[in-house]
Amino acid sequence: MNLITRNTDYAIRALCYMVKSNKDVVSVRELVEGLKMPGPFLRKVLQELNKKGILKSYKGKNGGFVLADRPEKIYMGKLIEIFQGPIKLQEHTFKKEICPEIKSCVLKKKIDEMEKYTISRLNSLSIASLLKTGK
């Protein structure tokens, strides 16, 4: 199972790298060199982050990407949602057609509990908090 897929993962690492780099603008080329990721894929990821307002982009020579907000304000929950949609521990299964006893389904209730816990955790975890090493 993957709570976090590859594109979300790349997004997280790229954002961390950008914060640590302390530069005005960071290009895909630089990120690829620093992080050993497949370039075209990472580009697609960053374009998506731009569309969703996490990054700002600058085209043309010396262009690149910049965080649109402080790293304290960028949460894992949001990033996951961007690339994977709403966070769910269980998809499709608990629908009427598949699970006729959905209303009384104890399993569904329990999984919903776990889901809430997971979501709240992910929503309290920011890029900034990932960078506080040794603490």
Place this chain on the structure above:
Amino acid sequence: MNLITRNTDYAIRALCYMVKSNKDVVSVRELVEGLKMPGPFLRKVLQELNKKGILKSYKGKNGGFVLADRPEKIYMGKLIEIFQGPIKLQEHTFKKEICPEIKSCVLKKKIDEMEKYTISRLNSLSIASLLKTGK
């Protein structure tokens, strides 16, 4: 994401059905009629449960399956493991080749925490506890 895949789900429902039926032996045919599941697939699921000691099987006419243990002793964690392998919220991602900073990776630690929580929950949830409705 699917904490529980279809085969695990079918296994859970079949086991619940068998407990509620109060019969000595329950055949696949009966389960298919009662639960509206694809027969061949369910058969494969039950065969697996038999191999793993969750069910006992009887071949031949009037044959079928019986729980090998009390429903209080059959846990979701175990069922998931049978069909999906060890429970993981995150696979493959946190390996050296992909995540060079694995030792200090804060994200990994946080996800490991969530994983432990989830596993402990699933391991405290038995077939019997799913059947205690209204409580």
Place this chain on the structure above:
DNA sequence: TTGTAAAGATACCATAACAGTATCATTATG
């Protein structure tokens, strides 16, 4: 003693999600 209704074993198949590539257009900058 034999037909039949069950499970056992295995091989095969369709679909969708994931991970990634390839290409061409657009836009700043020097």
Place this chain on the structure above:
DNA sequence: CATAATGATACTGTTATGGTATCTTTACAA
């Protein structure tokens, strides 16, 4: 105005999931 960057989009390979299909084996009951 060449070039180095992003924007947009279409395509592709692989794998996991969710099944089918088929043949074998076994036991009961008439």
